[in-house]
Structure formats: structure tokens, C-alpha cells
Amino acid sequence: MNPDFLLGAYVSVLSLFLGVVLITRVPATLHTPLMSATNLISGIVLLGAMIVLGSADDWWIEVLAFLGVVLGAANVVGGFAVTDRMLKMFRKREPGGGPVAGAERQK
Amino acid sequence: MIDNWRDAFIDLGYLISVVMLIVSLNRLSSPATARVGNYLAMGGIVLGTIVTLFLERIDSNYLWILLAIVIGGAIGYVPAMRVQMTAMPQMVAAFNGFGGLAAAFIAVAEFLGIVDVGRGVVLAIVLGGIIGAISATGSAVAYAKLQGLIPSRSELPFNRQLVTAVSIGGMVLLGLIVLLLDVNTASKTLLVLTVLFALVAGVLLVLPIGGADMPVVIALLNSLTGVSAALTGFALNIQVLVVAGALVGASGVFLSMIMARAMNRSIASVIFGSFGASPTSSTTGAGTGEERPTREVSPEDAAVSLAYAQRVIVVPGYGLAVAQAQHAVQELASELQKRGVDVRYAIHPVAGRMPGHMNVLLAEANVPYDDLYEMDRINDDFAKTDVVLVIGANDVTNPAARDDPSSPIYGMPILKVDEATSAIVLKRGMSSGFAGVENELFHNPKTSMLFGDAKASLGKLITEVKAV
Numbered sequence: 001m002n003p004d005f006l007l008g009a010y011v012s013v014l015s016l017f018l019g020v021v022l023i024t025r026v027p028a029t030l031h032t033p034l035m036s037a038t039n040l041i042s043g044i045v046l047l048g049a050m051i052v053l054g055s056a057d058d059w060w061i062e063v064l065a066f067l068g069v070v071l072g073a074a075n076v077v078g079g080f081a082v083t084d085r086m087l088k089m090f091r092k093r094e095p096g097g098g099p100v101a102g103a104e105r106q107k
Numbered sequence: 108m109i110d111n112w113r114d115a116f117i118d119l120g121y122l123i124s125v126v127m128l129i130v131s132l133n134r135l136s137s138p139a140t141a142r143v144g145n146y147l148a149m150g151g152i153v154l155g156t157i158v159t160l161f162l163e164r165i166d167s168n169y170l171w172i173l174l175a176i177v178i179g180g181a182i183g184y185v186p187a188m189r190v191q192m193t194a195m196p197q198m199v200a201a202f203n204g205f206g207g208l209a210a211a212f213i214a215v216a217e218f219l220g221i222v223d224v225g226r227g228v229v230l231a232i233v234l235g236g237i238i239g240a241i242s243a244t245g246s247a248v249a250y251a252k253l254q255g256l257i258p259s260r261s262e263l264p265f266n267r268q269l270v271t272a273v274s275i276g277g278m279v280l281l282g283l284i285v286l287l288l289d290v291n292t293a294s295k296t297l298l299v300l301t302v303l304f305a306l307v308a309g310v311l312l313v314l315p316i317g318g319a320d321m322p323v324v325i326a327l328l329n330s331l332t333g334v335s336a337a338l339t340g341f342a343l344n345i346q347v348l349v350v351a352g353a354l355v356g357a358s359g360v361f362l363s364m365i366m367a368r369a370m371n372r373s374i375a376s377v378i379f380g381s382f383g384a385s386p387t388s389s390t391t392g393a394g395t396g397e398e399r400p401t402r403e404v405s406p407e408d409a410a411v412s413l414a415y416a417q418r419v420i421v422v423p424g425y426g427l428a429v430a431q432a433q434h435a436v437q438e439l440a441s442e443l444q445k446r447g448v449d450v451r452y453a454i455h456p457v458a459g460r461m462p463g464h465m466n467v468l469l470a471e472a473n474v475p476y477d478d479l480y481e482m483d484r485i486n487d488d489f490a491k492t493d494v495v496l497v498i499g500a501n502d503v504t505n506p507a508a509r510d511d512p513s514s515p516i517y518g519m520p521i522l523k524v525d526e527a528t529s530a531i532v533l534k535r536g537m538s539s540g541f542a543g544v545e546n547e548l549f550h551n552p553k554t555s556m557l558f559g560d561a562k563a564s565l566g567k568l569i570t571e572v573k574a575v
Contacts, residue, residue, distance in 0.1 A: 005227040008341050012353040015337075018129065019357025025136040028456060028481050031362065031463030034135050035329055036199050037145050038355040041128055042206045042332040044152055044348055045239075046179075047159045048213045048339040050172050054165025056220055062168065064216035066175050071209035073179025078202045080149045081187035082195070086467050087142040089192075093475040 033086045040079030046072030113161060120158035121347045127151030128351050132358070138476055155347050192471040193428045196461040197253035200246045200325055203332050207242030210235055210335035211302055217342060218298050221290060228342050229290065233282045235338030236298065237305040242331035244309030249324055252313075253460055271311040278304035312378060318425070319502065321460045322366040323377045330359020362462050369456035369482075371508075371519040399545075401537070404555035406564065409531050410571030413439075416493035418449045420485065422522055423465050424458050426499015426534070426561055435565035436498060437472035442572045451478055453485045453522050455503035482522060492527040497548075499533065499561050505546045516544055530554045533564045 026034050049068030056062045128151040134144025156176070159165070165172075183202065190198045214236030221228075251257045281301040288294040316324050333355025340348025367374045413419060421440065427433060440450040452474065458465045466479055489495065497504055504524045507514040524530050525548055532554060548554055557564050 002225055002227055004344050005225070005341070008344070008346065008349050011346055011349050012337055012341075015350045015353030016357040019132070019354040020361050022129070022132040022136070022354070023358040023361045025133075027136070027138075028454065028463060029466040029476050029479055030135060030138060030141055032195060032199070032461055032467045033141060033145070033463070034358070035326065035362065035462060036195075036202070037131070037135055037148055038329060038333065038358050039199055039203050039206070040145070040152070041131075041148050041351050042203070042329070042336045042355040043209075044128075044155060044351040045206055045209045045213060045336040045339050046152070046176075047155050047345060048336075048343050048348055049175075049209055049216075050156070050159050051162060051164055051343055051345070052213055052216045052220070053168050053172055053175070054160075054162070056168065056216065058220065061216045061220045062171070064212045064219075066171055068209045068212040068216065069172060069175035070179035070182065071205040071212070073176045074183035075179075075202050075206040075209065076149070076152050076183065077180040078183025078187040078198075078205070080145060081184055082190070082198055082202070083145045084142065085188070086192075086195070086470070087138075087145060089467070089470040089473075090138045090141070090476050091470070091473070092138070093477050 029090070033083050033090075036079050036083040036086065040076055040083060043072050043075030043079055046076055048072075113163075117158050117161055120154060120161075121345070124151045124155040124158065125347050125350050127154065128347075128354065132354060151351075159345075191431075192433075192468055193431055194254070195467055196321065196325060196459070196464060197250045199461065200249040200253060200328065203325070203329050204243045204246030204250065206332040207239045207246060207328070207335055210239030210332065210339050211243055211305075212239075213339050214239060214342070215299060215302055218290075219295055223290060226286065229286055231338045231341035233285055233298065233301065235335050235342055236302045237278060237282060238331050238338065239335035240302045240305035241309035241312065242328050242335060244306045245313040245324075245331070246328050248310055248313040249321065249328060252318065253321065267311060267315060271308065274304050274308040274311060278308055316377065318460060319457065320370075320377045322457050322462050322464070323363045323370070323372075323374060325461045326359050326363035326366055327374065327378075328359075330356050330363065333357075333359055366457055366462055369520060371516070399550050401549050402552070402555045404531065404557055406557065406567035407571050409555065409557055410568050411575055412494055412529065412531070413443060413448070413496070413568065414446055414572050414575040416443075416448055418488075418492045418494075419443060419451075420489065420492050420495045420527070421450065421452045422495060422497045422500050422504060422524060423452065423454070423469070424498065424500025424503065425460060425464075426501075428459055428464065428468055428499075430499065430561035432498065432562040432565055433468040433472040433474075435562050435569065437469070437474050439565050439569050439572065440474070440478075442569055446572075451480055451485065451488075453482065453489075454479050455482050455500070455522055458500060458503055482520060486523050489523040490526040493529065495524045495527040495530040497524060497530060497532040497534075498565070501534075501546055502544065504548050505544060506551075507544065507547045510547075514544055524548055525551055525553070528553070532556050533561050534558060535560065 053065035131144040131147035134140040214232045333352045337352025506525045508516045508519040508521045
């Protein structure tokens with residue numbers, strides 16, 4: 001077997017496990033930002049499109065790869081902006097009692 | 108010597124980029140650090156992009172690459188800043204589709220350009236193209252459904268199962284032929300056809316899946332885009348893509364499993380058969396014409412029982428998003444809190460149209476996240492609660508899921524609203540929920556119904572609570 005390919009296989013198996021471990025720790029509150037952040041991360045295909053575009057010789061390949069870069073970049077930037085907008089809104093209760101003074105809460 | 112320096116810079120840059128992506132997911136595990144996580148993810152990708160420009164493989168088209176990045180960035184940025192929070196599920200679906208389509212384009216472009224490569228690379232290209240294409244059109248259909256462009260459940264003029272089977276069969280068969288053939292003009296044409304079949308399959312697979320199943324579907328599509336990115340990494344031999352894609356793939360599958368479990372269904376049953384897929388089986392309970400008693404309540408009376416309660420739990424559902432009532436519910440809650448009422452929110456895992464949908468909406472309305480409780484953390488507290496306010500939620504509160512083994516939703520974990528002293532349900536009308544199952548809760552003598560648009564009803568409640 002091609003050693004590059006074998007390395008890739010090892011890397012992907014380890015990454016899959018790592019992914020599960022990392023995601024398990026994310027609370028349900030953050031599931032939507034998590035999805036859009038992973039969305040942003042999958043926009044990394046952008047790099048692949050860049051490589052194909054930068055090494056292409058035929059115009060139809062260049063067109064496809066150009067579109068690939070456009071879509072990948074849109075995925076990255078859009079995913080980032082949307083995630084940031086959402087995360088900006090998440091806030092903790094203001095310290096010092098806040099609006100629920102008087103009501104005891106059990107956790 | 109210079110070339111070695113360049114290689115070292117490239118390898119190190121990619122390594123740092125991978126570390127940033129991994130740490131970013133780690134940071135996303137707490138609301139306090141999540142924003143940093145998002146910046147790290149962006150930073151990791153920006154670094155990867157810069158490093159990629161220095162690859163020896165890239166020897167031309169630099170201007171085109173930069174132009175494409177600028178155009179794509181603008182295409183992503185503008186709608187992302189404008190979209191309403193209630194429309195977040197379809198926005199995420201759309202961006203996800205972009206990534207999938209990019210992977211499909213890369214697969215085709217790369218295959219058209221290659222001369223002679225190993226079978227492994229061909230396999231990665233074929234799978235990456237197929238999975239990216241399914242994710243692209245699947246996400247497009249999910250977007251259209253969430254945006255209301257096509258109905259949640261649509262009848263097709265042709266036999267969907269047959270056409271789906273043909274498109275998947277054609278895709279698999281052609282893909283296999285591409286794998287077996289030497290790389291030549293014929294196999295290149297066949298790869299294009301394979302990807303086209305996959306595009307059709309993506310549409311047909313998502314088309315029959317209804318609105319309430321969307322959280323599972325969106326998470327799965329997210330995962331598919333990740334997997335296609337990882338396969339692109341295999342094909343082009345860049346490990347950053349393999350790591351990043353596999354992380355996303357694992358996360359998406361894991362999320363969709365959480366969602367499916369919260370509906371007591373398997374992922375397969377979500378994809379291959381929906382509730383009441385055949386119209387004859389969906390008539391259980393709902394729409395049989397039998398009038399069953401419900402108790403209506405006026406906004407005044409509802410406001411009085413809320414204002415004099417000690418403990419109130421709010422149960423939001425998709426109806427809250429539809430009515431854009433997140434700010435109104437926050438206003439009502441803070442009015443009640445001013446009077447000393449303990450107000451908390453109970454969030455069912457599949458409330459809304461994507462994982463965590465309700466949490467984002469309520470965060471937009473300034474509800475602190477420590478007031479939002481996951482099902483398992485709050486379910487035992489319903490019995491100690493005076494009033495539960497159900498807003499646009501239905502199936503996730505139906506006691507039949509616990510008590511009635513003949514119910515289609517039997518076994519689905521529910522919020523135990525019926526254990527509270529009383530419940531007030533804000534609802535448009537008496538239509539049944541997504542599953543087409545009548546909700547026993549609405550006929551419970553402890554339950555009173557406040558009909559009307561959720562936002563309007565909440566407005567009346569706020570006025571009345573202030574007047575109490």
C-alpha cells in the first residue's frame with residue numbers, strides 16, 4: 001500500500017475519534033454554533049480547490065476549480081460570520097442576583 | 108537549500124493550522140470560550156490558505172485564486188450578516204451545501220486533469236465527488252424546505268422510491284466502473300456522470316424528509332461535507348484536509364445520533380421512511396373528526412395564574428421561531444421575575460429545526476444561558492412546578508409517547524409537562540403536530556389553551572401581567 005495513503009488512513013481514524021471526544025463535551029446550548037463552526041471548518045476544501053486551480057492547464061478545469069475556490073471561501077467566511085453573530089449573543093446571568101432576585105433556584 | 112526551507116515552512120504551517128482547528132473545537136465546549144474557538148477555526152483556515160499559496164504544486168493562476176477568494180468571501184459574508192436568527196437553520200444548510208459542491212467540483216476538476224495515479228487516489232476522488240454532490244443538493248433541498256420554498260412534505264408526480272433507487276444504483280455502478288477502468292477519456296466522462304447521478308440522489312433523498320426531522324438531516328449533511336473534505340485531502344495528499352474533514356464528519360454523525368435518540372428513532376428510519384409516509388397509517392387519532400374537550404382560557408386568567416405562581420417553566424418549540432416570539436417570551440419572563448416568580452426554560456433536544464435552535468433564539472432575546480435547561484436536567488422538576496407555559500411545542504410534550512404503546516411516537520423521550528400542577532398552551536389552532544398524532548396533553552383537565560399567534564398572545568399576557 002502507498003505509504004501516503006496509509007498515513008492518511010491513520011490520521012483520519014485518529015481524527016474521527018478525536019472529533020467524537022471533542023463534540024461529546026459540547027453542551028446542547030451550543031449545538032447550533034457548533035454546527036456552523038464545523039461548517040466553517042469543512043470549508044477547508046477551499047485549500048484543495050486552490051491547489052487544483054493553481055496547477056491546472058485546461059480552461060474547463062480552471063473554471064471548475066475557480067468555482068470550487070469561490071464556494072469554499074463563501075463557506076468559510078459565511079460560516080465564521082454566522083457563528084460569531086450567534087456566539088456574541090450568548091451571555092451568562094449578570095453577577096449580583098440580576099433579574100431573578102428573591103427566587104431560589106435549585107441546580 | 109532554499110527549497111528545504113520552503114518545505115519546512117509549509118509543513119510547519121499546516122501543522123499549526125491543524126492544531127488551531129483542533130483547539131478551536133475544544134474551545135467550543137463552553138459558552139465562555141466558544142467565540143475564541145470560532146476565531147481559532149478561522150485563523151487555522153486562513154493560515155492554511157496562506158501556506159497553500161507557497162506549495163510548489165501551485166505555479167500559476169495566483170490572481171484567479173485571490174479573486175475567487177474575494178468573491179467567495181463576499182458571497183458568504185453579506186447574507187451571513189443579514190440573516191435573521193430565526194432563519195439560521197437554512198443559512199447553515201446553505202453554507203454546508205457550498206462546501207459539498209466545492210468538494211464535488213474539485214473531484215471532477217482533479218480527475219479531468221490527472222494522467223496516471225494510483226487506485227487509492229481514484230477511489231478518494233470518486234467517493235469525494237459522490238458524497239460532496241449528495242451533500243450539495245441535499246442541503247439545497249433542506250434550505251428550500253426550511254425557507255418554505257417547497258412544502259415540508261411533497262407529493263411527487265413520479266414514483267420517488269423507484270427514481271431514487273435508479274439514481275443511487277446508477278451512481279454506485281458508474282463509480283465502480285470508473286474505479287476499475289484505467290484513467291482515460293471514457294472514465295473521465297463516466298466520473299462526470301457519476302457525480303450527476305449523485306446530485307440527483309441528493310435531491311431525492313432529502314425531499315421526502317419532513318420538517319421535524321430536519322435537526323437529524325442537517326447534522327448528517329454537515330457530516331457528509333466534512334467527509335467529502337477529508338476525501339479531497341486524501342486525493343490531493345494534504346493531511347490538514349483529512350484531519351479537519353474527519354473532525355467535522357465525526358461531529359456531524361455524533362450530533363445526528365443525539366438528535367435521532369431524542370426522537371427514539373434510528374438515523375436510517377429518518378432517511379428512509381418518515382412518520383405517516385403512507386397516508387393511510389397517519390390517521391391514528393388525528394383528524395378522525397371526533398371532538399374531544401379542551402379548556403380555553405382568556406389572557407387575563409392565564410396572566411393571573413402566571414403572576415401568582417411560584418415556579419414557572421417555559422417550553423418553547425418551533426412555533427416560537429415561526430412567530431418570531433423570542434423577544435416577547437423574554438419580556439414576559441422578566442415581568443414575572445420582577446414579581447419574584449422563578450422562571451426557567453426547558454429545551455427538548457429536537458425542539459426547532461436544528462440542534463440547539465431554541466437556545467440561539469432565546470440567546471438573541473437576551474435570555475441568559477443558565478436559565479435554559481436540557482431535558483434531563485429539568486424533567487424531574489415539572490412535578491414541583493405551578494404553571495408550565497408551552498409555546499409552539501407539540502409532540503415533545505405528548506404524554507402518549509410515554510403511556511400509549513400504540514402511538515407512533517411511543518418511546519420518544521418527552522418533557523413531563525403533564526406532571527405540573529397546570530399548563531397553559533399557546534397555539535394557533537387544534538392542528539396536530541408534525542407526527543400527525545393528537546396530543547393528549549391538550550385534553551388534560553389541568554391544561555388550558557390560549558389560541559392565537561404566539562407573539563400576539565404573549566403581548567396580551569405581558570399587558571395583563573403588568574396590570575395584575
